[in-house]
Amino acid sequence: MATSQDILEALADYQVQxxxxxxxxxxxxxWSKLLHFVAEDTGDKFTMNVVKGEIISxxxxxxxTPDIIVTTTSENFCDMFWGDLNPSQKYLQGEIRVxxxxxxxxxxDAITMIIWPDA
Amino acid sequence: MNTPTGLRRVLKFRTVVSTSTGLSYAAVSLLxxxxxxxxxxxxxxxxxxxxxxxxxxxxALCFSELNALYPTAAAIRLYMKEAISDxxxxxxxxxxxxxxxxxxxxxxxxxxxxxxxxxxxxxxxSLVWILALLGLAMGANLRGIKIAGLLQDxxxxxxxxxxxxxxxxxxxRNNFQLHSPFAAFSDxxxxxxxxxxxxxxxxxxxxxxxxxxxxxxxxxxxRGMFVSLILLFVSxxxxxxxxxxxxxxxxxxxxxxxxxxxxxxxAALGQVGIWIMLLATLLTAVMTFNGGFATASRFLYAAAxxxxxxxxxxxxxxSHAVPYMSVVALTIFSAVxxxxxxxxxxxQILILVGAVLEAIIYAxxxxxxxQLRRRKPAAERSFRIWGGWAVPVATIVxxxxxAILASxxxxxxxxxxxxxxxxxxxxxxxxxxxxxxxxxRIRAAAATRRAVRTKRRPQ
Numbered sequence: 001m002a003t004s005q006d007i008l009e010a011l012a013d014y015q016v017q018x019x020x021x022x023x024x025x026x027x028x029x030x031w032s033k034l035l036h037f038v039a040e041d042t043g044d045k046f047t048m049n050v051v052k053g054e055i056i057s058x059x060x061x062x063x064x065t066p067d068i069i070v071t072t073t074s075e076n077f078c079d080m081f082w083g084d085l086n087p088s089q090k091y092l093q094g095e096i097r098v099x100x101x102x103x104x105x106x107x108x109d110a111i112t113m114i115i116w117p118d119a
Numbered sequence: 120m121n122t123p124t125g126l127r128r129v130l131k132f133r134t135v136v137s138t139s140t141g142l143s144y145a146a147v148s149l150l151x152x153x154x155x156x157x158x159x160x161x162x163x164x165x166x167x168x169x170x171x172x173x174x175x176x177x178x179a180l181c182f183s184e185l186n187a188l189y190p191t192a193a194a195i196r197l198y199m200k201e202a203i204s205d206x207x208x209x210x211x212x213x214x215x216x217x218x219x220x221x222x223x224x225x226x227x228x229x230x231x232x233x234x235x236x237x238x239x240x241x242x243x244x245s246l247v248w249i250l251a252l253l254g255l256a257m258g259a260n261l262r263g264i265k266i267a268g269l270l271q272d273x274x275x276x277x278x279x280x281x282x283x284x285x286x287x288x289x290x291x292r293n294n295f296q297l298h299s300p301f302a303a304f305s306d307x308x309x310x311x312x313x314x315x316x317x318x319x320x321x322x323x324x325x326x327x328x329x330x331x332x333x334x335x336x337x338x339x340x341x342r343g344m345f346v347s348l349i350l351l352f353v354s355x356x357x358x359x360x361x362x363x364x365x366x367x368x369x370x371x372x373x374x375x376x377x378x379x380x381x382x383x384x385x386a387a388l389g390q391v392g393i394w395i396m397l398l399a400t401l402l403t404a405v406m407t408f409n410g411g412f413a414t415a416s417r418f419l420y421a422a423a424x425x426x427x428x429x430x431x432x433x434x435x436x437x438s439h440a441v442p443y444m445s446v447v448a449l450t451i452f453s454a455v456x457x458x459x460x461x462x463x464x465x466x467q468i469l470i471l472v473g474a475v476l477e478a479i480i481y482a483x484x485x486x487x488x489x490q491l492r493r494r495k496p497a498a499e500r501s502f503r504i505w506g507g508w509a510v511p512v513a514t515i516v517x518x519x520x521x522a523i524l525a526s527x528x529x530x531x532x533x534x535x536x537x538x539x540x541x542x543x544x545x546x547x548x549x550x551x552x553x554x555x556x557x558x559x560r561i562r563a564a565a566a567t568r569r570a571v572r573t574k575r576r577p578q
Contacts, residue, residue, distance in 0.1 A: 010576070027437045034127070065127045082576035088424030092193045099126055099332050102192055103265070106417060106442065109424060110435045118572050 002074035004044045004060060007037075010081035011046065015055040017083070017115045024114045028053025031107060036066040039074040068100040068108065083116035129335040134268060135343030137275035139327035140350050141406035143320075144278060146233070146380070147225035149403075151320040151470050152359040153379045154530060155313040156368045160306065161299025164363050165356035167310060171317025172352040174521070175324065177514045178481035179348060180504045181488045182325045183341035187502035188491060190337045192329035193421070199483065202490035209427055209558065210550045211483060212418065217546060218476050219415040220449060222323070224456035225469045226407045227252050231461075232377040233400045237393055249457050256408035257450040260416065263439035266409045278402040281395060282354045282380075286361035289387035293364055300360070315525040318481075318518070319474035320355055324348060326414060337501050358383070377466055412449060419445035426565040427558050467530035471539035476546070478522035485514030 002010075018024055031053050037046040047066075048058040072080075072095055079085035080096075087109045090096040098105050112119055155171075156164030189197045195215065199208035231249035235242065266274065303310045324347050331340055358380075365386040366373045373379055384396030420442035423433035436443040460466050488504065488511040504510045526540035 013575075023437055027435070027440050031440075065125065067127050069126065078576060082574075084574050084576050086424060088421055089426075091191075092196050092421060092425050094189065094191070094193070094197045097191060101128075101333050102329060102413070102417060103263075103440075105192065105332065106420060106435075107440055110440060113424070113433065113435065114437075116575075118568060 001041055002039075002078040004042070007039065007044065007046065007074060007077050007081070008058075008060065010078045011048070011058045014081040014083075015058060018053075018055050018111060021115050024111060025053045027110070027114065028107070033067040033104065034064050035068045035070065036062045037077060038062075038069065038071040039077055040071055041073045041075075044074060068098065068104050070096065070098050070108070072096040080112065083112060083119050085112075086119050087112050125335060126333070128333075130268075130330055130333045132339050132343060133272055135327060135330060135334065135339050136346045136350070137272040138330060138410070139324045139343050139347035140279065141271065141275035142326045142410045143322060143324040143347065143351055144275070144354070144403055145222050145226050145323070145407045146229040146400050146403040147222060147466070147470060147473075148320040148322075148355070149282075149358060149380045150229065150377065150466065151316055151474075152355050153362055153368055153374055153376075154467060154470055155316040155320070156359050156363045157374045158309040158313040158316070159363075160302035162297045162360045162363045163300055163303035164313065164359035164368075166301065166303040167313035167317045168320070168352060168356040168359055170310075170314045171321055172348050172355075174314070174318070174517055175321040175348055175481075176345070177510055178484060178518065179325065179341065179344040180510050181481070181484040181514050182328060183344065183502045184488050184500060184504050185484060185491070186328045186331055186340050187337060187500045188495070188498055190331035190340075190501075192332055192417070194328055194331070198487045198491060201494065202487035203483075206554050206558075209554045210547065211480065212422070213550045213553070214476055214546055215480065216415050216418050217550075218322070218473060218480075219411050220452050221456060221469050221473055223253075223256075223407060223411045223415075223449070223453040224460065225466060225473075226404055227256075227453065228457045228460045228466060229377050230400055230404045231457075233381055233397050236378045236381055237397045246458070246461050249461060250454060252404065252408075253450050253454050253457065256404075256412060257446055259408075260412045260446045261436065261439065261441055261443055263436075263441045265413060266405060271406075271409070274402050274405055278399055278406070279350060279354050281399040281402070282358055285384055285387050285392060285395060285399075286354075286357035288392075289361040289365045289383055290357075292386065297360065297364065311524055312528050315478070315521045315528065316470065316474055316530075318478050318521055318525065319470050321348065321351055322473060322477040324351065326410065329414065341502050361387075375464075375467075377464075412446060415449050416442050416445040419448065426562045427554075429561065430565075468538060468542065471525055471528065471530055472542050472546075474525040475522050475539050475543045478518040478525060479543075482515045482518040482522060485511040485518070488514075 032051045035048040045062045047063045049056050080087055155167045185198045196208050199211055227249045230252055231245040234248045235245040324344055362383050366382055368374055380396045381393050384392030419432045422428045423430055432445050434444045526543055527537055529536055
């Protein structure tokens, strides 16, 4: 079970990887979303704000009304944000659940695929 | 600050209904209505539509319970894997994708024919239109253009309205005098055949379940499917009765025509009616190409990311965030099928094979409901079919019988007996061989690739 601090560290790395990847920034240039992450085993919640493909902030707790809600275990969140997990596989196994439009579900997975093609 | 979590944008019930209805309302469904009325005397085709619709209601109940258990776009993979096995789930998923491709192909063929008929062009022009339409659909999907929300609602409800109004005008030509509207009961054998074909005309109503992730209340999905089935029944039955009333559906010129909806339009309002029904046909294409391409391309993308088909299908366009290789592959596959249908003219086979595949999928849904009740009795379900095992067992038995029946009937074009059965078996054989022999290799290669990768997460 990962702690809230573990997930925040993973999110910090994820933010750098996303924001520095020019291909990803180009693909997400019109993608502005508020995301909520819910760790179902620990109850920890996080908010991420993406504006035109740039992750401008993330924090503990849920703020605002989200466009996307991702629910899974704290371990899966850590692995996903460190790029050690294929989100599609976990999604198709029912371990990651997403509330969002189908386009956004594909985009969420594509982020990982573009940053870490070997994940 | 912790606040309750609900999505900023959720789909409304109106859109759930229009999605379910629009995905089912393909141009080939109208040909299915003519095919089933061919088996019945008088204007009694509506009885087959009614029975098929009521049976589809059973399947809708099963899908509702499964969707309540797995409210996700990946539901079909999950419930079949949990209830039966991963390999079975993959075989059925690939068959599902093939059904979508077949419907896209059939619709492009019918629309190409409809344009040629309306503009009085030579037959070869249909092929040009078919390829042009598929190219247009591919271009729109590659650019990420998607008809959604209000525009989708307007398209679907306009389509329903046009079909209903033209049917009523056609019926008014004979002062609404029906010929033997209950004659189907005098020939139960042919009524069963017609019901088997009728399964096809309602097919795809259940494709609305992937919207579970975009709605606020999961119960909207079952309600949407039920309302959709009613709307489809009203529209299809009026179209069927009007067609049998003003056209001779037992004549090969009508029942083997790829454009019977235009013939009905002509009977109702002359040339104006033809143009109106061409518009309706184009609206069905919008829905089929929009929903079909989006659903199937995402299925392929997910399958590639899951290591069940080659990775190339997961390639995504940086310009438009679209899984472009999946879209291109779907277009090519649809075009091949459409060209084969154009050359042979045997569109009826797509209807019959589609009916067999849908009936099998519905029967499997019944099996999954029972298996998951046994394996996950305590799992939370926001929708549970009442009456114990009665509905899922009835679904398995009835659709199992209908699948067999649809696989051995010959349709209006005098196909060799058992042709749909042979094609269906071939589809499952190819899917099965692929899943048992190719998928393990793709997965092994992916596992080897990942094994040499260094984990980034600090230990």
